[in-house]
Amino acid sequence: MSKLRSINVLLVGAGGIGCEVVKNISKLGVNSLTIVDFDLIEETNLNRQFYFRKKHIGQSKAHVLKE
16 A cells, blocks of 8 residues: 555546546555556536536546546
C-alpha cells in the first residue's frame, strides 16, 4: 500500500472504461491521478459513464472528474 501512495498515474480517456478505471484508481489512494480527455460530455454518455449527470452536458470530461 505504501508503494501505491507514492505513484503518479496518467489516464488518457475518460469514456465508458475510463470512468471505471478512474473509480478504481482513486480508491487505491495513489499520490496523483492526471486525467486527459479533450471530449465534452454529451447526453449519450450518461447511460454508460456514471460520473456524469445532465447538468454536466457540454462540460469537459476531465474537468468534471476533477471536481
